[in-house]
Amino acid sequence: MRNVMEIEHLSTYFYTREGAVKAVNDISFRIREGETVCIVGESGSGKSVTALSVMGLIEEPAGKIVEGQIHFDGKQLLNLSKQELRTIRGNDIAMIFQEPMSSLNPVIPIGKQIMEPLKTHQGLNKKEAKRRAIELIELVGISRPEQIAESYPHQLSGGMLQRVMIAMAISCEPKLLIADEPTTALDVTIQAQILDMLDRIKQKANMSMLLITHDLGVVAEIADYVIVMYSGKIVEEGEVVELFDNPKHPYTQGLLRSKPIIGDRQDELYSIPGQVPNPLDLKESCYFHDRCEHCLPICKTKLPQLKGMEGRQRVACWLYEEGTHHD
Numbered sequence: 001m002r003n004v005m006e007i008e009h010l011s012t013y014f015y016t017r018e019g020a021v022k023a024v025n026d027i028s029f030r031i032r033e034g035e036t037v038c039i040v041g042e043s044g045s046g047k048s049v050t051a052l053s054v055m056g057l058i059e060e061p062a063g064k065i066v067e068g069q070i071h072f073d074g075k076q077l078l079n080l081s082k083q084e085l086r087t088i089r090g091n092d093i094a095m096i097f098q099e100p101m102s103s104l105n106p107v108i109p110i111g112k113q114i115m116e117p118l119k120t121h122q123g124l125n126k127k128e129a130k131r132r133a134i135e136l137i138e139l140v141g142i143s144r145p146e147q148i149a150e151s152y153p154h155q156l157s158g159g160m161l162q163r164v165m166i167a168m169a170i171s172c173e174p175k176l177l178i179a180d181e182p183t184t185a186l187d188v189t190i191q192a193q194i195l196d197m198l199d200r201i202k203q204k205a206n207m208s209m210l211l212i213t214h215d216l217g218v219v220a221e222i223a224d225y226v227i228v229m230y231s232g233k234i235v236e237e238g239e240v241v242e243l244f245d246n247p248k249h250p251y252t253q254g255l256l257r258s259k260p261i262i263g264d265r266q267d268e269l270y271s272i273p274g275q276v277p278n279p280l281d282l283k284e285s286c287y288f289h290d291r292c293e294h295c296l297p298i299c300k301t302k303l304p305q306l307k308g309m310e311g312r313q314r315v316a317c318w319l320y321e322e323g324t325h326h327d
């Protein structure tokens with residue numbers, strides 16, 4: 001299967017008064033055509049920064065992609081000009097954020113906002129764009145689309161607004177859709193409906209999707225491939241069945257121990273004792289070592305690298321290296 005995106009050794013840092021935060025620290029992964037890749041991990045693990053890096057939305061000089069390459073559709077995204085990136089964004093790669101209100105203009109009717117990219121990116125005239133906007137509103141499961149097109153954002157519920165955001169994101173038929181916690185702010189029933197709808201549209205359009213979530217129930221439901229992040233690094237990855245049936249990393253095992261309920265918000269998921277390390281002060285060690293039940297002496301002094309297991313699964317953990325011993 002073809003890859004739509006290949007991310008190689010990506011590192012993104014933020015420069016604060018206290019020092020450099022290695023928000024994303026040398027990660028590599030691929031997204032295949034038509035595949036849904038989920039990035040999971042607790043707050044601060046670098047999920048959103050990964051998505052923003054891919055979208056070219058890291059604001060310099062506070063943040064910077066310090067290393068790496070992002071290949072997309074034969075292009076190296078990090079070499080492109082701002083203008084070239086803007087053309088790809090919203091056209092070939094689209095993104096849905098957690099808070100739809102922050103991406104919508106409060107004083108412009110919904111329909112007009114959906115029409116805008118259709119006119120600029122796809123060259124549709126006003127009449128065609130209007131017809132397509134109404135089709136899109138219908139496609140994301142909103143009834144009375146003509147009436148909704150005339151509405152302003154504040155007249156719609158959170159769930160409806162998120163559907164509108166999805167309509168905008170898919171309007172130009174992107175090859176890759178990036179969604180950062182798209183349903184977290186919504187209630188459980190609406191979350192499930194929206195994820196279902198997203199999954200259906202994705203399959204129909206043969207889009208790839210990069211979905212960021214801290215909810216393993218969501219992952220179980222729609223991921224093909226899962227990436228587990230911890231302190232800016234990938235600690236484990238694999239196909240959803242491989243990872244759920246046989247998690248290797250003690251962190252993944254901890255996450256899964258809380259048995260996700262599909263569609264339920266899982267705040268208690270991250271009840272693994274201890275805290276993530278201070279991102280300003282990452283020592284040469286496994287970053288999870290002081291929360292790990294299986295910590296070995298080497299875990300305290302050396303960072304493990306990702307190692308291939310069976311199938312597509314990879315894990316960065318000293319437990320799977322030959323020659324390491326238990327305490």
Ligand SMILES: Nc1ncnc2c1ncn2[C@@H]1O[C@H](COP(=O)(O)OP(=O)(O)OP(=O)(O)O)[C@@H](O)[C@H]1O
Binds near residue numbers: 023043062279
């Ligand atoms: N603009 C910024 N300035 C300084 N540090 C930042 C900035 N944006 C992100 N970070 C830091 O980068 C790290 C990764 O943040 P990121 O938002 O990617 O985490 P996340 O996994 O998406 O978490 P959440 O689930 O809470 O969104 C965190 O330590 C965060 O504090």
